[in-house]
Amino acid sequence: MVLSIWEGAYRVIGWRSWVFPAPSHVVDATLGMLNVRTGFGEGIGAGWPFAKEQSGREEGSWYGSPLIRAQVVSGVRLVFGFSLSIVFGGVLGLLMWRWEGLDKLLGPLFLGLQTLPSVCWVPLAILVFGINETGILFVLVMGSFFAIAIALRDGLKQIPPIYQRAGLMLGAAGWRLYRYVLLPASLPALAGSLRQGFSFAWRSLMGAELIFAVKKQGLGYQLAMGRETADVAQVVAVMIVMVVVGMVVDRWGFAKLQERVQARFGLG
Amino acid sequence: MFALPIENYQLKGLGERRGMEAGAVRSGELKAARRLAPAELLRGVVRREVGRGMLEMRGIEKRFNSSRVAVLTGISLEVKRGEFVVVVGPSGCGKTTLLNLAGGMVKPDGGEVMLDGKAVEGPGPERAMVFQDHGLFPWLTAASNIEFGLRMLGMRRRERRDRVEAALRMVHLGNFGEKLVHELSGGMKQRVAIARAMVMDPAVLLMDEPFAALDAQTRTLLHGQLQELWIQTKKTILFVTHSVGEAVRLADRIIVLSAYPGRIRREIRVELSHPRDFDSPQISELVRLVRTEIEEEVNRVNREMAGDEWKPAASAHLGDGFVDLGGSI
Ligand SMILES: Nc1ncnc2c1ncn2[C@@H]1O[C@H](COP(=O)(O)OP(=O)(O)OP(=O)(O)O)[C@@H](O)[C@H]1O
Ligand SMILES: [Mg+2]
Numbered sequence: 199m200v201l202s203i204w205e206g207a208y209r210v211i212g213w214r215s216w217v218f219p220a221p222s223h224v225v226d227a228t229l230g231m232l233n234v235r236t237g238f239g240e241g242i243g244a245g246w247p248f249a250k251e252q253s254g255r256e257e258g259s260w261y262g263s264p265l266i267r268a269q270v271v272s273g274v275r276l277v278f279g280f281s282l283s284i285v286f287g288g289v290l291g292l293l294m295w296r297w298e299g300l301d302k303l304l305g306p307l308f309l310g311l312q313t314l315p316s317v318c319w320v321p322l323a324i325l326v327f328g329i330n331e332t333g334i335l336f337v338l339v340m341g342s343f344f345a346i347a348i349a350l351r352d353g354l355k356q357i358p359p360i361y362q363r364a365g366l367m368l369g370a371a372g373w374r375l376y377r378y379v380l381l382p383a384s385l386p387a388l389a390g391s392l393r394q395g396f397s398f399a400w401r402s403l404m405g406a407e408l409i410f411a412v413k414k415q416g417l418g419y420q421l422a423m424g425r426e427t428a429d430v431a432q433v434v435a436v437m438i439v440m441v442v443v444g445m446v447v448d449r450w451g452f453a454k455l456q457e458r459v460q461a462r463f464g465l466g
Numbered sequence: 467m468f469a470l471p472i473e474n475y476q477l478k479g480l481g482e483r484r485g486m487e488a489g490a491v492r493s494g495e496l497k498a499a500r501r502l503a504p505a506e507l508l509r510g511v512v513r514r515e516v517g518r519g520m521l522e523m524r525g526i527e528k529r530f531n532s533s534r535v536a537v538l539t540g541i542s543l544e545v546k547r548g549e550f551v552v553v554v555g556p557s558g559c560g561k562t563t564l565l566n567l568a569g570g571m572v573k574p575d576g577g578e579v580m581l582d583g584k585a586v587e588g589p590g591p592e593r594a595m596v597f598q599d600h601g602l603f604p605w606l607t608a609a610s611n612i613e614f615g616l617r618m619l620g621m622r623r624r625e626r627r628d629r630v631e632a633a634l635r636m637v638h639l640g641n642f643g644e645k646l647v648h649e650l651s652g653g654m655k656q657r658v659a660i661a662r663a664m665v666m667d668p669a670v671l672l673m674d675e676p677f678a679a680l681d682a683q684t685r686t687l688l689h690g691q692l693q694e695l696w697i698q699t700k701k702t703i704l705f706v707t708h709s710v711g712e713a714v715r716l717a718d719r720i721i722v723l724s725a726y727p728g729r730i731r732r733e734i735r736v737e738l739s740h741p742r743d744f745d746s747p748q749i750s751e752l753v754r755l756v757r758t759e760i761e762e763e764v765n766r767v768n769r770e771m772a773g774d775e776w777k778p779a780a781s782a783h784l785g786d787g788f789v790d791l792g793g794s795i
Contacts, residue, residue: 360601363571366589368615368666378618382605463604464648 279338287346316341341402353387527576555723609643
């Protein structure tokens with residue numbers, strides 16, 4: 199609805215596409231990044247919506263297209279960085295829950311750091327690690343592991359003490375108590391913290407990629423490219439892709455995980 | 467089928483002092499005997515080991531943090547092997563604390579807890595507990611909950627499975643093993659919790675108001691099943707409740723706790739043979755007598771908690787099978 203009004207207004211008023219693109223231009227740009235040439239944004243006439251003339255650029259397969267490549271690069275970084283975040287955040291969350299002193303020390307610090315937008319880590323990362331993959335990972339981890347640690351600590355704190363007592367009564371002592379009682383008991387909280395951690399991680403990664411210009415080019419870099427070449431349609435297209443990817447992973451990945459855990463526990 | 471000695475049942479102790487006549491109620495006992503599950507069900511679940519299960523508490527003192535009044539003071543209690551002891555007392559008098567002390571989950575500030583002559587150091591499977599609100603693990607199925615303790619012992623899968631199966635049948639939940647905890651009714655949850663404790667073959671079974679949250683019918687059903695289970699396994703049971711009816715139905719001996727501070731007020735022996743017919747007039751008579759005995763104590767507690775204005779209600783609902791001490795507080 200909104201889209202059709204937008205498109206209609208564009209066609210009637212005749213905005214210039216390099217200032218503000220119509221949806222059809224965005225579709226063109228998106229498909230263009232997938233190595234499919236279309237002409238949705240052209241005037242409707244014979245042959246629409248196929249591209250009028252072949253540009254000088256070489257045609258490639260869809261899987262070799264810039265968008266897919268960028269997606270893969272970003273995806274790999276996300277998996278690595280997010281795993282690191284889970285490990286750091288998990289260990290710290292556990293330690294903070296276990297030792298109140300550490301919690302008193304780190305808790306306020308982490309809450310404070312959470313308010314810091316993750317791109318603010320970029321200058322530090324550049325100075326410490328240089329412009330490379332490590333720098334990007336650093337920003338990603340910094341941007342998301344606090345969230346995981348805090349959420350896990352809160353989740354562990356909410357475990358009813360009766361589970362611990364029942365576990366001890368049934369002979370689950372030492373590490374077994376952690377592995378077989380406290381870990382599963384904290385699953386609902388853990389799923390929630392992963393979900394939150396992911397959204398932080400995704401945002402941090404996009405921000406970092408936007409600024410870091412390293413050899414391997416992720417989704418954020420495509421956004422920067424769009425700016426460089428003043429291709430507004432591409433900028434909007436990449437933004438939409440970012441939102442869609444983030445939402446899809448959240449909805450079909452982490453939200454599903456959370457739902458399943460909650461169903462098992464009979465919550466909600 | 468079990469061959470149970472059918473004895474004359476007697477009201478001794480309290481009943482005798484009140485001049486009650488002892489008499490035989492055979493039909494009720496026979497009916498109850500027919501309900502018993504075959505002994506094979508328990509094979510593999512419970513070793514009938516002798517010489518286990520004597521619980522002693524000597525001079526227990528317990529206060530929390532900097533609280534002025536002790537929660538429990540001067541508690542000395544001996545539960546003999548195979549005995550079914552029920553502790554009754556008003557809400558907040560320290561019943562759960564008493565069980566936690568026996569379970570080793572709470573340390574006493576004074577005195578000692580001993581099981582079969584050895585000091586209790588911490589929680590462990592030889593003192594299995596059935597909690598007030600079941601405490602089953604919601605991420606496991608009923609069967610896995612029962613299996614949990616055996617897994618912690620490192621028992622092999624095959625052996626575990628057999629025992630879990632037997633334990634499920636023992637609490638009449640043979641077909642519910644694969645259900646998740648939240649899919650079970652309140653009564654079923656408590657039965658799973660009992661099975662989870664029993665499968666560990668504990669020396670004593672500690673039960674903290676396990677049926678308090680259930681409706682009267684379910685409670686009666688489970689009283690029957692628990693009694694059955696106890697007759698078959700000869701476990702030592704320390705059972706806590708605020709319901710006098712429950713205490714009289716199940717107990718060999720009733721310990722009455724007072725509140726603020728919690729100390730043992732009275733000890734009442736219930737010398738009715740097992741299995742008992744819960745509907746027998748003798749039971750209701752005994753309930754009434756025990757209740758009168760402890761009403762005084764409840765009134766005292768109420769007076770102290772409400773100030774001087776409080777007056778005891780004129781002996782309400784006499785002869786009622788269940789009297790909630792806690793409910794009136
Ligand atoms: N961990 C604790 N810290 C401080 N006070 C406690 C703690 N546990 C229990 N208490 C106090 O000790 C008293 C006895 O508690 P307890 O749970 O043993 O009572 P109860 O007889 O089991 O009551 P109910 O019938 O309601 O279950 C209460 O006044 C309670 O406030
Ligand atoms: Mg209690």
